[in-house]
Amino acid sequence: xxxxxxxxxxxxxxxxxxxxxxxxxxxxxxxxxxxxxxxxxxxxxxxxxxxxxxxxxxxxxxxxxxxxxxxxxxxxxxxxxxxxxxxxxxxxxxxxxxxxxxxxxxxxxxxxxxxxxxxxxxxxxxxxxxxxxxxxxxx
Numbered sequence: 001x002x003x004x005x006x007x008x009x010x011x012x013x014x015x016x017x018x019x020x021x022x023x024x025x026x027x028x029x030x031x032x033x034x035x036x037x038x039x040x041x042x043x044x045x046x047x048x049x050x051x052x053x054x055x056x057x058x059x060x061x062x063x064x065x066x067x068x069x070x071x072x073x074x075x076x077x078x079x080x081x082x083x084x085x086x087x088x089x090x091x092x093x094x095x096x097x098x099x100x101x102x103x104x105x106x107x108x109x110x111x112x113x114x115x116x117x118x119x120x121x122x123x124x125x126x127x128x129x130x131x132x133x134x135x136x137x138x139x
Contacts, residue, residue, distance in 0.1 A: 023111055055088060055089070059080075115132055
């Protein structure tokens with residue numbers, strides 16, 4: 001009985017730390033994914049003369065060879081919009097693009113939202129509200 005009580009005390013101390021570390025791992029993966037999208041957008045621009053309008057244009061083709069509708073520059077799971085506990089969006093235009101990343105479940109898969117654009121600066125917001133161009137820059 002005492003052994004069970006000790007195990008429960010240890011678990012109650014360890015579980016919050018494990019959850020915080022897991023969220024931090026998801027957040028770091030989200031930042032790396034944003035950087036991968038930047039690289040893909042640069043490659044897309046050099047191949048097609050414009051930025052991709054969405055993640056699907058950066059992703060793999062359903063069939064056939066890569067082209068402007070599906071350039072095969074990012075994996076299929078990211079092209080579908082979800083990876084490592086975050087939901088990613090891309091909106092591209094003739095002069096640039098915007099990347100957004102929000103946790104699938106705020107305070108569970110992540111505590112921060114992210115924003116970036118063609119300037120390559122990644123910004124964060126420590127709330128469920130999506131980060132914007134005015135959010136604090138990650139140093």
